[in-house]
Amino acid sequence: MLDRQNYLKVKLFLKFSRDVHGRSSLQISTDFEHLKALLLWAGSQPISSAPAFNTSLPDFLFQKVEKGLIQSELKSILNTNQRFLLWAKAMFPVEFQNIRLSWIMKIPAISE
Amino acid sequence: MSENQNSSNCRISRNVLIKAPGLLPMLYTPREIAEDLDVPETTLRDWLNHGAPHSRDESNHIWIDGRQFAAWVDSQRNARKKPTHPLQAGEGFCMRCNTIVKIQNGEIRPVKGRLSHLKGKCPICGGIVNRGIWNAGSAELSQG
Numbered sequence: 001m002l003d004r005q006n007y008l009k010v011k012l013f014l015k016f017s018r019d020v021h022g023r024s025s026l027q028i029s030t031d032f033e034h035l036k037a038l039l040l041w042a043g044s045q046p047i048s049s050a051p052a053f054n055t056s057l058p059d060f061l062f063q064k065v066e067k068g069l070i071q072s073e074l075k076s077i078l079n080t081n082q083r084f085l086l087w088a089k090a091m092f093p094v095e096f097q098n099i100r101l102s103w104i105m106k107i108p109a110i111s112e
Numbered sequence: 113m114s115e116n117q118n119s120s121n122c123r124i125s126r127n128v129l130i131k132a133p134g135l136l137p138m139l140y141t142p143r144e145i146a147e148d149l150d151v152p153e154t155t156l157r158d159w160l161n162h163g164a165p166h167s168r169d170e171s172n173h174i175w176i177d178g179r180q181f182a183a184w185v186d187s188q189r190n191a192r193k194k195p196t197h198p199l200q201a202g203e204g205f206c207m208r209c210n211t212i213v214k215i216q217n218g219e220i221r222p223v224k225g226r227l228s229h230l231k232g233k234c235p236i237c238g239g240i241v242n243r244g245i246w247n248a249g250s251a252e253l254s255q256g
Contacts (some may be wrong), residue, residue: 002138
């Protein structure tokens with residue numbers, strides 16, 4: 001079972017993206033699909049402890065690449081996840097204090 | 113605690129059939145799952161009354177497992193499929209009796225290429241039964 005708090009944070013991020021950044025319904029839908037990878041990766045653990053997970057997010061996604069995920073899609077998934085983590089760190093600074101900004105900024109670069 | 117009040121089939125929209133496999137393996141509230149599937153919450157609660165898998169906690173709040181719900185949606189789709197019965201050699205569909213019958217006194221006439229026309233009588237009502245057949249062979253006439 002996935003952590004419900006992670007799911008609620010993702011939902012909050014999507015609402016924020018729609019209301020504040022004016023992202024369209026299609027973009028929101030795509031973002032949610034991308035963030036599902038993050039939710040599945042985190043599993044039952046809170047995302048705020050992400051750097052301590054056994055498998056890294058890129059490794060998790062590379063397993064999906066072997067199952068047919070396109071490289072360009074992988075890049076956009078990582079970009080969306082980076083946007084979410086940056087937002088989460090800004091919105092929940094205490095909870096996400098263990099996630100360093102440098103770690104978040106490295107996320108999209110890993111796919112190259 | 114799981115509840116199944118009424119296990120009759122529900123009409124599930126195509127949109128839900130497409131979106132349901134994307135549900136996550138977690139517990140959803142009815143409102144969340146209704147938002148994710150883009151259906152009214154009342155519709156979802158109706159499905160719950162018709163046997164969609166859900167559970168209630170000690171506070172009587174409803175929780176829906178995403179994967180179980182997706183499996184239920186899939187089962188509803190399969191339940192609505194009518195059983196098919198491909199026509200065998202010498203069989204046809206009688207429009208009067210509204211059923212599949214063995215064609216009697218069948219005659220095959222070539223139409224074009226490999227397509228032929230089988231015309232015969234219904235053994236029940238005696239009406240004319242027509243059927244188009246590809247690669248007509250002796251098996252079609254042996255029944256008549």
